[in-house]
Amino acid sequence: MSVLVVYESMFGNTKAVAEAVADGLRDALAQRGDGIELTLQEVTDAPESVPDDVTLVVLGAPTHAFSMSRASTREDALKKAQTTDAARRTTGVREWIAAALLPPRTTVVTFDTKIMKPLTGSAAKSATKALHGRGFLDVERGESFGVADTPGPLLDGELERARAWGAALVARV
């Protein structure tokens, strides 16, 4: 069995949360001592065909325009971040979900980063809906983690919360 943590990130905030979630979960798995491996991958490198031994996918995305990113919002973000990464422009969590092939008994838990104000939407909520739309039933909307503004930084305490949330996901493996 193994765990896959996949994230999309333009300014590095969702990446930092994904790393903290992965650290917490990896430590919790090591304490349990059953040899389950964890892999952390940016969505542009993640396999669309998820290997058969993966029983949990943790999927994180930045909230763009109330939802998951699209090519147009990524273009905007890449300009603001002053980077020109062609893979990041074409592939985000939305595109990964549209193409993903998951083993039958794989659980997916989503998370996002967002501005923690009313009516700002949630990529985790949209990703959960899109996965259900693809026919994947064992999908849970996980946590949202707050950024102060579009480029960040993460709000105080969010990395610690992400690590603790990751550790608690051990119950899903």
Ligand SMILES: Cc1cc2nc3c(=O)[nH]c(=O)nc-3n(C[C@H](O)[C@H](O)[C@H](O)COP(=O)(O)O)c2cc1C
């Ligand atoms: C084009 C664009 C649209 C955004 N729209 C929203 C939004 O609707 N709601 C929200 O909470 N945050 C929104 N944000 C802020 C992002 O959620 C924030 O940039 C992201 O969490 C940072 O994550 P990253 O560093 O991993 O890219 C938007 C950001 C960009 C670049």
